[in-house]
Amino acid sequence: MPAGKHGISQSSVSTQPFLIMKVKYPALLASLFGMANATGQPVEIVRLGHVGPTSGNMAHYGKDTRNAAFMAIDDLNARKLVIAGKRIEFRLEVEDDAGDPRQGTLAAQKLCDTGVAAVIGHINSGSAIPASRVYRDCGIPFLSPGSTNPKLTQQGYKNTFRMLASDKALGAGVAAYAARNLKIKTIALIDDRTANGQGVTDVFRARAKAAGIEVVAEEFTNDKATDFSAILTKIKGKNVEAIFFGGGDAQAGPLLRQMHQLGMSDVRLLGGDGLCTSHLAELAGNAPALSRVVCAEGGASLASMPGGAEWKKRYDARFPKEYILFSPYTYDGFLVIADAMKRSNSVNPSQFGPRIVEANFKGVTTEIRFDEAGDLQAPAITLYSYKDGAKTPLE
Structure with missing residues (x-):
């Protein structure tokens, strides 16, 4: 051949x-x-x-x-x-x-x-x-x-x-950092219903609750969505300090732009490796909420590999x-x-x-x-x- x-x-x-x-x-x-x-x-x-x-x-x-x-x-x-x-x-x-x-x-x-x-x-x-x-x-x-x-x-x-x-390490790592370093007390969860999004969100939820973080809202989307205004409006009424998003950067980018448009740029966005890419800034249009992102990636940083x-x-x-x-x-x-x-x-x-x-x-x-x-x-x-x-x- x-x-x-x-x-x-x-x-x-x-x-x-x-x-x-x-x-x-x-x-x-x-x-x-x-x-x-x-x-x-x-x-x-x-x-x-x-x-x-x-x-x-x-x-x-x-x-x-x-x-x-x-x-x-x-x-x-x-x-x-x-x-x-x-x-x-x-x-x-x-x-x-x-x-x-x-x-x-x-x-x-x-x-x-x-x-x-x-x-x-x-x-x-x-x-x-x-x-x-x-x-x-x-x-x-x-x-x-x-x-x-x-x-x-x-x-x-x-x-x-x-x-x-695996998600066990990623979700646990973000939850520990949120509780210990960021002192987060209230959080909302959004996942895209994919195996990856659900998996990391499930781990984060369990570890966050164990660390004393209150989950005050849980919302769901899909991995094709680009409009999160309805979800974010509901979450905004809960006055949460952070959102954990289980999904990819193609959704996290628009999510960050819409957080800014709804006056939620001071709310942190946390996530696993799906959103943790070098393209997130571009996909988010460098929205101010980008500076409040904390995400986890499996493995060392490239410079540390x-x-x-x-x-x-x-x-x-x-x-x-x-x-x-x-x-x-x-x-x-x-x-x-x-x-x-x-x-x-x-x-x-x-x-x-x-x-x-x-x-x-x-x-x-x-x-x-x-x-x-x-x-x-x-x-x-x-x-x-x-x-x-x-x-x-x-x-």
């Missing part, structure tokens, strides 16, 4: 009928593409999959992680890895889930049928959780670089891993002004897969898959070690605010 830039397949899967068969160990199909390099050493093609929302209102997140997948594939191929006596050439298969659960499961099944050895993707929990069942059934490893809902790794699937902190600063320079040189949030975790996910392949001396998921949980790998983001559930053993979080419109780590 001919491949274009970044090793992405350019020909349609439907033109290769033997590829659309569902197989338990799809990486074995790679051997069908065996060839020899210039030195006569056999070359084996190994396909890795990436899924992200490259259309819809979350497209900026998905394009960011897709960029990291391009970088990872090219970096791995530059290393000219040899596994089981064969030079490995990685190819990338990319699918769009639009942040939608149904489209996510269809994308997952397509990648299984195409014959990928592993998948790194599905950044939102609503897509990742149902897709994880598909990958379990077809027997390939699945690493999510963005799904933070605890349910992802509570299903007991031995092939499923999370590359960053072991390889963050240098990696970001390379990313920006190749994809200027496209960095959002989850791309470093995506990049590390591909390297974790390659590391497991090397340690098992195999590109067969049945062989390298069980070795992923044994990872002890120094990535761009952190020292990557998983617990038995597939979560990081010591996930870090970072709290951020926005100073002069720039996302800035809190001390």
Whole structure:
């Protein structure tokens, strides 16, 4: 199958009928593409999959992680890895889930049928959780670089891993900061009813109440909404000190603008990683309420990541002004897969898959070690605010 830039397949899967068969160990199909390099050493093609929302209102997140997948594939191929006596050439298969659960499961099944050895993707929990069942059934490893809902790794699937902190850490961290540092006494909750939004809001609610913060209002929206005037008007009548929003930046931006329009710029907006992006200022039109935002992101700040600063320079040189949030975790996910392949001396998921949980790998983001559930053993979080419109780590 001919491949274009970044090793992405350019020909349609439907033109290769033997590829659309569902197989338990799809990486074995790679051997069908065996060839020899210039030195006569056999070359084996190994396909890795990436899924992200490259259309819809979350497209900026998905394009960011897709960029990291391009970088990872090219970096791995530059290393000219040899596994089981064969030079490995990685190819990338990319699918769009639009942040939608149904489209996510269809994308997952397509990648299984195409014959990928592993998948790194599905950044939102609503897509990742149902897709994880598909990958379990077809027997390939699945690493999510963005799904933070605890349910992802509570299903007991031995092939499923999370590359960053879960909502348990994010919601708890924001709640603790709100009570201890901001001295918040009353708060309203808004969530977008997605798996991610509900998950982080549920954790925040429990931890906030335990810390003595009174939840005086709970409102709900959806991940397509842009008009929050009715919700905010109801909340304004409660005289709350802060709002916790479980949702993404595409909604948080308009929410901040409308808070200012309703005279609520002195009310703090708190949230998890969904709204905690470098694009929030732009989406909020730099509304005054932006300066009152506090949000949490899984992992260390880029400047504090072991390889963050240098990696970001390379990313920006190749994809200027496209960095959002989850791309470093995506990049590390591909390297974790390659590391497991090397340690098992195999590109067969049945062989390298069980070795992923044994990872002890120094990535761009952190020292990557998983617990038995597939979560990081010591996930870090970072709290951020926005100073002069720039996302800035809190001390």
